[in-house]
Amino acid sequence: MKKIKWDKGHGGSDPGAVANGLKEKDLTHRIVEYAMDYLEANYTGFEQRTTRAGDQTLTLSQRADMANKWGADVFISVHINAGKGTGFEIYVHPNASPQSVALQNVLHGEILSAIQQFENITDRGKKRANYAVLRETKMPAVLTENLFIDSNDAKLLKNEAFLKAVGEAHARGVAKFLGLPQKAKPQPQTQQKPQQKASNQKLYRVQVGSFSDRKNAERLAAELKKKGYPAIIV
Ligand SMILES: [Zn+2]
Numbered sequence: 001m002k003k004i005k006w007d008k009g010h011g012g013s014d015p016g017a018v019a020n021g022l023k024e025k026d027l028t029h030r031i032v033e034y035a036m037d038y039l040e041a042n043y044t045g046f047e048q049r050t051t052r053a054g055d056q057t058l059t060l061s062q063r064a065d066m067a068n069k070w071g072a073d074v075f076i077s078v079h080i081n082a083g084k085g086t087g088f089e090i091y092v093h094p095n096a097s098p099q100s101v102a103l104q105n106v107l108h109g110e111i112l113s114a115i116q117q118f119e120n121i122t123d124r125g126k127k128r129a130n131y132a133v134l135r136e137t138k139m140p141a142v143l144t145e146n147l148f149i150d151s152n153d154a155k156l157l158k159n160e161a162f163l164k165a166v167g168e169a170h171a172r173g174v175a176k177f178l179g180l181p182q183k184a185k186p187q188p189q190t191q192q193k194p195q196q197k198a199s200n201q202k203l204y205r206v207q208v209g210s211f212s213d214r215k216n217a218e219r220l221a222a223e224l225k226k227k228g229y230p231a232i233i234v
Contacts, residue, residue: 004048005072009079012057017082019150024080034167043180064136075141087122091143093134100140107173114169
């Protein structure tokens with residue numbers, strides 16, 4: 001059973017970077033939640049926890065300690081960049097283990113390709129920095145900076161589908177790195193059974209008109225109702 005520790009960058013009294021009506025902590029929490037949902041839905045053989053289930057204020061060392069005490073196999077800290085740049089970058093510690101570098105490589109590829117399906121955003125590359133959560137964690141650890149909150153990148157960060165895609169790419173990368181087995185997909189046969197049952201009690205619908213102008217549809221529906229027929233507009 002592999003243990004995955006997700007770190008939602010910022011929270012509580014620390015919102016992280018704030019610009020363009022966005023708070024870094026709101027975005028990182030969404031991304032991590034999408035990542036966790038995706039893993040839950042598609043893979044087995046793991047347990048996952050986040051450094052904060054809600055919006056607690058935590059120090060960097062507290063978050064690293066939590067991962068160490070739990071004995072996590074992997075630690076992923078999710079952030080949004082600031083400083084008016086553009087693009088995606090991913091960090092490991094300057095003295096990173098080969099496993100951390102392997103995790104960085106897999107996640108870099110997955111996340112970048114997900115981002116580039118929305119826009120041809122700059123690859124700022126695989127970097128190294130002496131960040132506390134990377135320095136103090138004992139397992140393979142990375143920190144992602146997912147675009148800039150205070151530049152043109154913000155328009156992508158306001159797109160929920162984008163946050164979902166970025167979260168799911170984090171999940172796929174972690175699953176690949178840990179070699180998590182995929183959940184069996186439901187067989188088509190088991191999906192047909194309820195349909196066969198339902199066919200014993202068929203419903204017949206009568207369509208009485210289709211209109212390009214909704215007003216005409218409403219007029220006919222009103223007329224039918226007046227005559228005692230239930231009418232719905234689809
Ligand atoms: Zn941050």
